[in-house]
Amino acid sequence: MQGKFHPQQDQIYNGLDACLTFEILGELKKLFNEVPLAYNFSRAMQGPAMELMLRGFKVDETERRKAVEHIKGEIEQVNSLLQRYAFAVWGKGLNPRSPDQLKKFFYEEWKLPPVYIAQKGEKRISTNREALEKLELYMQVRPIISCILLLRDLYKQISVFETEVRDGRMYTSYNIAGTETWRWSSSASAWGDGTNIQNIQKDPDDMLRSRRRSLRRMFVADSGWKICGIDLTQAESREVGWICGTLFNDWRYLDACESGDLHTQTCKLIWPGFAWTGDPKKDRDLADQIFYREFSYRDMSKRGGHASNYYGQPPTVARNLKVPTKMIQDFQDKYFTAFPAIPKWHKWTQTQLMTTQSITTPFGFTRTFFGRPNDDSTLREAIAFSPQSSTATRLNLSLWRIWRYMPEVRILCQVHDALYFLYRVEDGEEQIVNKALGYMEVKLEHKGRSFSIPGEAKVGWNWSNFHEKVNPDGLKKFKGKDERKRTSILERVM
Numbered sequence: 001m002q003g004k005f006h007p008q009q010d011q012i013y014n015g016l017d018a019c020l021t022f023e024i025l026g027e028l029k030k031l032f033n034e035v036p037l038a039y040n041f042s043r044a045m046q047g048p049a050m051e052l053m054l055r056g057f058k059v060d061e062t063e064r065r066k067a068v069e070h071i072k073g074e075i076e077q078v079n080s081l082l083q084r085y086a087f088a089v090w091g092k093g094l095n096p097r098s099p100d101q102l103k104k105f106f107y108e109e110w111k112l113p114p115v116y117i118a119q120k121g122e123k124r125i126s127t128n129r130e131a132l133e134k135l136e137l138y139m140q141v142r143p144i145i146s147c148i149l150l151l152r153d154l155y156k157q158i159s160v161f162e163t164e165v166r167d168g169r170m171y172t173s174y175n176i177a178g179t180e181t182w183r184w185s186s187s188a189s190a191w192g193d194g195t196n197i198q199n200i201q202k203d204p205d206d207m208l209r210s211r212r213r214s215l216r217r218m219f220v221a222d223s224g225w226k227i228c229g230i231d232l233t234q235a236e237s238r239e240v241g242w243i244c245g246t247l248f249n250d251w252r253y254l255d256a257c258e259s260g261d262l263h264t265q266t267c268k269l270i271w272p273g274f275a276w277t278g279d280p281k282k283d284r285d286l287a288d289q290i291f292y293r294e295f296s297y298r299d300m301s302k303r304g305g306h307a308s309n310y311y312g313q314p315p316t317v318a319r320n321l322k323v324p325t326k327m328i329q330d331f332q333d334k335y336f337t338a339f340p341a342i343p344k345w346h347k348w349t350q351t352q353l354m355t356t357q358s359i360t361t362p363f364g365f366t367r368t369f370f371g372r373p374n375d376d377s378t379l380r381e382a383i384a385f386s387p388q389s390s391t392a393t394r395l396n397l398s399l400w401r402i403w404r405y406m407p408e409v410r411i412l413c414q415v416h417d418a419l420y421f422l423y424r425v426e427d428g429e430e431q432i433v434n435k436a437l438g439y440m441e442v443k444l445e446h447k448g449r450s451f452s453i454p455g456e457a458k459v460g461w462n463w464s465n466f467h468e469k470v471n472p473d474g475l476k477k478f479k480g481k482d483e484r485k486r487t488s489i490l491e492r493v494m
Helices: 007-029 037-044 046-055 061-090 099-109 129-135 139-161 235-248 252-259 262-270 280-287 297-309 314-321 325-338 341-355 376-405 429-440
Strands: 116-119 122-125 173-175 185-187 226-232 290-292 358-360 366-368 410-414 418-423 444-446 449-451 455-460
Touching (some): 037 046, 037 376, 046 173, 046 376, 046 410, 061 139, 129 139, 226 429, 235 252, 235 341, 235 376, 235 444, 235 449, 252 262, 262 280, 262 297, 262 325, 280 297, 290 297, 297 314, 297 325, 314 325, 325 341, 341 358, 341 376, 376 410, 376 418, 376 429, 418 429, 429 455
Antiparallel strands (some): 116 122, 173 185, 226 418, 226 455, 358 366, 444 449
16 A cells, blocks of 8 residues: 555665666676776765764754744844835835746836846846846845845745754755765755755854854754864865966966965955055955955955856856956956966866866866867866865865774764864864864875865854854864874875
């Protein structure tokens, strides 16, 4: 009968699944002289991934309830303001989550020029975030759009806070082979509860000035344990610098990454009219001023450099950064003059697509591109592949090392460019964190030049960033002595 549990039938079904997979593996092995590196690497990651999925992340229910109440209050306040605007315009309410109502409101009632987006080869009128941000050019609707976008952010936040929690923990599922770049993807747990923990937003840079409540504060350490998080510093930018250096013997971009604050320097190129002083601290303060929503000028210049590295064209970059196209054209002229190996790398990638349709990363992973080699979309995908894949490989290798060689800690989660684990303070915080930082150091060599990406460690009792007033138990920058246990890349065990 439908819905009835048949344990023997299910066991036979699962057994056949396993047998067929094993038989297919035997046939695939005949196609290769040796087992591919990517296959071995993915298999090695199954252990850490399973431990992360079974452990979950402890949730502070009190903080969770407070956050829900806080956000509901904000939603009520902002929605009340939105409805007052709507009634003043067309005499009735407006649902900020109804595309049909928004289209009628902006394109029929206000008679604004429709904004189109391309979906599956078709152009459609849209009211998504990108479309509404374009409509902000019209001052008369700017306050209404601000309310709508803020409400969408708040609805998204509250959906995370109200996600089902089991046994006081939030669980997630990791897919170690879910992307073409070897980055992990994540989703709700295998039991249908939990959430995609990799997409939980980071804290605003200024918690007091931002209206957004931290989504991460409700995630806390287990009793008797403390959280350590390690981020790879400027990972993809440094990978771009390494690729340019090994291909063209031009190390200027990597030198800039390794010499100081790359993104503040980039900010100076985009906004030369600021009162830059040459003093690193004062210039950083200038760059950290709010530019758009919760993003600072430095955040946006970081995006401009990142987009330019990945073949972003001026109109697209300008639209995303909310600046004039001419400003991005001027920026890219200066940017590529300062770092000429980057456009050379773009052309080299284009040649690779036309000749071999494949790209191999510095770690030896090769990907074949099946899209049209002369399409810009294929080229952008190929350009982004190597830095993104190398960053993922570097982080996952670090995660595997910590899981394998540090039984005194409990790995907690992986979020693309950072990993988190639990440790006991009485075991020696400085010793444990430095040991983990040592395992994060993955070195590459090329003609006498050594390359690794430094990890920055933070420690605390909840997942949100430390703030003396807002969150004194949050993650604070680790300032212990640098006595890391150095680990050679040759010590991998796969």
